[in-house]
Amino acid sequence: MTDANGTIVAADGRPLKASLNRALRREKMRAFLLILPLLAFVMLSFIAPIFDMLFRSVQDDITSRTLPQTVIALDDWDYEGTEIPSEAVYEALYYDMFFAAEAKKHTALGSRLNYETTGMSSLFRQTGRSLDDMGEDVIEAMEDASEALDDSAFWASIFLTQDSSAGSNAAAARAWASSIADMELRLPAGAYLSDAAAETLPNAARQYAAFAMFTHSVDEDVPAEEDPWESVWLALAEDLTAGDLSYDGVGAEELAAVQAAVTAPMADFTYTAAFLDQDEDWADREVIGTIKTFSSPYTAGYFLTAVDLELTPAGAQAVDEDVQIYITLFWRTLWMSMTITFSCILLGYPIAWLMANLPDRKANLIMILVLLPFWTSLLVRTSAWKVLLQQQGVINDTLVWIGLVGDGSRLALINNATGTIIAMTHILLPFMILPLYSVMKGIPPSYLRAAKSLGATDWTAFWRVYFPQSVPGIGAGCILVFILSIGYYITPEIVGGTKGVFISNRIAFHISSSLNWGLAAALGSILLVVVLGLYWAYDRIVGIDNVKLGG
Amino acid sequence: MRKSIALGTSAIVAIAGFAYAEGHMASDMTLVSWGGAYQASQQKAYVEPYVANNPGVTAVWDESSSEAVAKLRAMNEAGNVTWDVVDVVAADAIRLCDEGLAMEIDHDEILAPGDDGSSATDDFGDLIVSDCFVPQIVYSTTFGYRDDLVGDTPPTSVCDVYDLEAYPGMRSLERNPIANLEWALICDGVDIADVYDVLETEEGQDRAFAKLDTIKDNVIWWSAGADTPQLLADGEIVMGSTYNGRLFSLIEEQDQPVSMLWDWQMFDLDGWIIPAGLSPEREARALDFLRFATDTQRLADQAKYISYGPARASSAPLVSTHAELGIEMAPHMPTDPANSQNTFLFNYEWWADYRDDLDAKFQAWLAQ
The missing domain is CATH 1.10.3720.10 (MetI-like)
Structure with missing residues (x-):
């Protein structure tokens, strides 16, 4: 049949071409549906894991995730130079490490970096244990100056507010803390970080916000009922000694008393000294250099290691001859x-x-x-070869018995x-x-x-x-x-x-x-x-x- | 932080002891162990009595301890941890704890006090090498030798392994730097107290490898605990290192002409961890089992089936005879005074740092 335009049409009046296409499409769909289970199975169980595995060979975000501030602070530090990193680096390291230790993420980072530099594993583990004691003198002076600080609710009353117009959800602190904890943290519903505190006591506000989020989201406790971590105390001491206290909200009087008491011990305290007292390796160029080298989220380091090279702060170079093994093994395999x-x-x-x-x-x-x-079974066959091939095995015994080889030279x-x-x-x-x-x-x-x-x-x-x-x-x-x-x-x-x-x-x-x-x-x-x-x-x-x- | 730990601990105690009564515990648990005679000893000494006390509880075994760390990491990434109580060596427990894959445990709160009244931490003493680890047995890696291949003067010192003139033939050593490097240094004249200090230096490492070089051509390197017993039984080697329990079963149960050489045996620990992130019901069941399985009597009972020393000091006097052979087990324990004149304990912290580096060196050395 043809229609008025001369196009060939099918019995139902549609153009034959379209009709054929439709029938074919249905065929194709059916064929596709038939292989769909296999395709989905192959994608899920074979292709996806392979790509996931390939991706792991370049992915390396653990350093930048666990020590976000430190990595930024280290930008200015020069590996080639002779200087140890600045106080700002150790300060960032202290707060990053403290939070990481609370979230129990620091040891995983230590194990990761230990692949590159021997000793990092215990350095991170031991430092993680001693973070509580850093700045002990400062914290004791604060405790002596005002008993109010021993009251968890007092801290909450300074830093948290229920008034959404006078507070924020502490986006910066949240991003920082969530990155280290490797999960989404947030303040309790209806609680906001006080703008007044965030403006005049920026460090302490940030640390308190992180503490409050962790307490709420991970420990599932109420922040106002928990004693803030030592890092919050130190951050407060830092704010109080940064200049004149312009804070005039709740507890301003107590804070003024603390400020007077903390000036002297804070003058003696540096983060650098605190870390170096714990372990001198924190001044080691290789240790800091390793952190800096592996601070980007992607790395060529694994591939370099896989061909007997290593990524150092000074670029890629061959590893010592006595640890070269992978090239040998690749050749041998081939x-x-x-x-x-x-x-x-x-x-x-x-x-x-x-x-x-x-x-x-x-x-x-x-x-x-x-x-x-x-x-x-593959294992049975392989083990059978052991019995046959070993020096006291069947083949050697037979050869000795025939006299082809001597008993001493099996x-x-x-x-x-x-x-x-x-x-x-x-x-x-x-x-x-x-x-x-x-x-x-x-x-x-x-x-x-x-x-x-x-x-x-x-x-x-x-x-x-x-x-x-x-x-x-x-x-x-x-x-x-x-x-x-x-x-x-x-x-x-x-x-x-x-x-x-x-x-x-x-x-x-x-x-x-x-x-x-x-x-x-x-x-x-x-x-x-x-x-x-x-x-x-x-x-x-x-x-x-x-x-x-x-x- | 100190205070928050204390609070956290009391929360765990609440879960373990009071808040969750029997009805709130999961009724299934998956235990992970090494298979073989060792797992059988755990089944008899711990699981059977526990299930008898708690009808309705079923325990299944997964023989995956040798890959526990990797599998737990994979389970954790997938967000589906299917194990409840996992038997691992102490070094793996430390790794798991470092990676946040194992739950931290307050030993005094979770575990039963010793039968002699001592607290759990005193009873286990130094063997609690990680906050996540509950020690179970002390085993050792030590040497066995063929009686018929060593002539009239059987070896008495671990350094006889290096004496190719007096004891010609093959030896077997573990394909792993741990213990081998320490023994090499001891036999090269380094005082035991200085071994790790020496091994930390480049020269010390070279020295250990140089000592190993002297017997390199006469060594078969093993990777499974069953290898050395098989090689000894076949007469393939004169002497070889393996776990003391394997040698016990070779000598006493299979009656092979083999003897133990306890000199400078290397102590190591095996014990339990609980994976992090279990549901409260499963965690409560796991903790309940753990408390039962690591009490003084249970640890002593395990020694009826296998010659590994109980990790509690209070269990030692209760160690009795082998369940089938009827022989006294105490003289076969690595911790027996006659056996433990010269011993050293695997230095976990040190090896956690140096393992990656020394393993690369060791493998490269083997490949040369």
């Missing part, structure tokens, strides 16, 4: 995987050929023999690279045999007969006629075996000793033991890129179309 792949070809090719050319009954028997170990077949290559070749062999077999099954035997009838020798017939046709199977087997072996970790761990372990063993170590997930992610990313690179090279040289899993 050459051993290649050796394993090559031995799989050597062993697998004749077996696959046999299977493809024997009568079905016999071929099936061999197939079962190939698959049997495949169905056995072969070292395990706990080294040899052990890994033997055990992994055995474990991965089916991945080579199966694609080879299915490709060889598809090569018509008449080709070989034809070659021979035209005068080719056995070898020529095999090499010129049969072998080229089996190459796609070799290609598929190689890719399978190589990619599987490059990421293997349990077998090298058990039989590899020290010279036969792979990069994946270090990745496992950093994931489960040292907890350096950033470094593990960087090592994993490099491995992924190497595999993709090799795959690309394979495609260029052999051609990926030339790979077959079946005839």
Whole structure:
């Protein structure tokens, strides 16, 4: 049918093209819906975690999150210079650390920075414990000067108000405290930070606001019933000694008395001295430099470590020779995987050929023999190799009994690279045999007969006629075996000793033991890129179309 | 801050003791341990009597202690912690506490006082190495040797491990710098009191590695506790280090021709932590179990099944005989006076700082 304009229309009067498109779209939708569960599963359980892991290799916001003010204050400090950081840095460090210690975030930062500089872990842990005692003299003088300060409600009456027009929600303090606590903090409903206090006692107001938010949001207590932290006291002392007291709200009288008493002890107090008394390492260029170097939210540090370099305040440089390990391991992983792949070809090719050319009954028997170990637990197979290969093991015993080797010079077949290559070749062999077999099954035997009838020798017939046709199977087997072996970790761990372990063993170590997930992610990313690179090279040289899993 | 800690503690006590009666405790708990004979000893000494006292409570085991730190971190990030009480070595407890993944515990309030009337903190003494950690056993890493491979003069000192002339053959050491570097320095003539001071310096570390170099070609490096017992049983090595409980079962239960060498055994601790962020019901159940499982009698009971020393001083006199073999367990304890003439305790604080650095050095040294 055609309509007035000459367009072909369907039975329902719509243009045929649109109607067809609609029908096709429905088909496509149905097809899409069918694969949707798989797609969602792959996205959620495979793609998303991989990207999350890749992201961890560059993400490093723990320093800037836990010590936000310190990081800003450190901007002016010069690593190359000889000066220790200014008093402002230690002041920022004190308040950042104090709040971080309350939120129990400082030790996690210490562990993170300890990956870079030895000693940071205990430095943070011990300093965290002694923060309460910093400025003890000042706080005692304040307590002596006015008993009102011992009353939690007195503090609340200065800094908090219920009148929203005379107060604010303390946005700056909130951002700062929430960053350190790594969660959203807020003042109790109906409580505001008094503008009058925030203006005349800025430091104390900020610290009190942070204290009140933490008390409310984390401890779930009422701020007016809790004694403020030492950091609030010190901040108040600082405000009181900063100049003439212009505060005239609630408790102004008491504060004036405190001001008179605190001037002398505050003159003797510096944050710098407080930190250096606790530990001289706080003046160490390397310690401060490490904080400064790792203060941006993203870092190249993990990737540098993964290739035996390190990020220092002075830029990237090679680590000492006695701790270089990752490049060695990457090379070892590559050459051993290649050796394993090559031995799989050597062993697998004749077996696959046999299977493809024997009568079905016999071929099936061999197939079962190939698959049997495949169905056995990986750990059992690997442990069995231990029994076979060790110096008092079956193979050595047999060799000694035959007289091939002396009892004193038994072969070292395990706990080294040899052990890994033997055990992994055995474990991965089916991945080579199966694609080879299915490709060889598809090569018509008449080709070989034809070659021979035209005068080719056995070898020529095999090499010129049969072998080229089996190459796609070799290609598929190689890719399978190589990619599987490059990421293997349990077998090298058990039989590899020290010279036969792979990069994946270090990745496992950093994931489960040292907890350096950033470094593990960087090592994993490099491995992924190497595999993709090799795959690309394979495609260029052999051609990926030339790979077959079946005839 | 001091005051707020005190207040926080009283809140915990309230949860543990008074506010939550039996009905407010979760009835399921997931305990995490190491599997094998050790977990079986915990099942018999702690869980079975606890469940008998608290009908309706079910306890399931997860054998994940070797990866507890990583798994807890992952659970915490995912916001779904499924474990209630976790058995970890002390070094891991410190890590977990540092990362904020384990709950801080007031030992005197949460734990039962000793049978002799001492407070929990006095009873455990120095073994409380972290605010989050409740010690359970003292174990040691020490050496065992094959009686038939050491000739007429069995080794008496840990330094015999370095004597290739008197004791030719292979040894096994843990693939880990901890303890190996200390032993190397002790055998290189460093006084035990100075070991960590020496190890802090570049020269000291080089010295330890140089000493290890002398036997490097004769060492099989193990990573699982079962490796050394197997290597000894197969006659693959002359001597090797492992946990004393493994050697006990090799010698006494499996009757192998192996003997213990207690000289300079390295003490370490294993114990419990409770993950941070449990719901109040689960936390109450976990604390209730913890109080029961770490009292004087329970810790002494565990020694019936495995030769690890109870962490409470008050448990030591109650240690009796092995449940199946019937032999006295006291002489097999690492803490027995005859065994503990030369010992050292793993220095947690020091290793927390130096582990990353020395591990990198150690692995690079192994790869050379």
